[in-house]
Amino acid sequence: MKKLFLLLFVLGAGLSTQAQVTWEEMSKIYDEELYPLAKDVSEMTDKVIANGNVVSIVKDTGTTSVQKIQDKSVPVKYFDYYLLTANGRKIGPLEAMQAHKVVHKFLDVLKRVKENASQDNTKEIENILNSL
Helix, strand or coil: CHHHHHHHHHHHHHHHHHHHHHHHHHHHHHHHHHHHHHHHHHHHCCCEEEECCEEEEEECCEEEEEEEEECCCCCCCCEEEEEECCCCCEECCCCHHHHHHHHHHHHHHHHHHHHHHCCCCHHHHHHHHHCC
């Protein structure tokens, strides 16, 4: 019985550590990749806004944003991610997999915009941003 309890304890600790690493990685990607890239792209086009803890993409149908907010209800430094849709809905806090998909989708779109912004492809940039 003691061995079974010890095994369950070790497995549980491993799973919680893995989940925490995922959120730490998300925070690092948001802070070190997504937000600086959004700042750079916002200087190239007025269709991207990076302000405070929000990265927004302005599309023909409205603005879609991802927001990172520190969760003060837990004693460790932990962040919640929200998706703000074009029709005004605030979805979140997102689960780990959802946050991962949203942040990486924004990152992918902004990378493509930055690559195309070096040329004068205004129509292509509009299409990329509207594809979000």
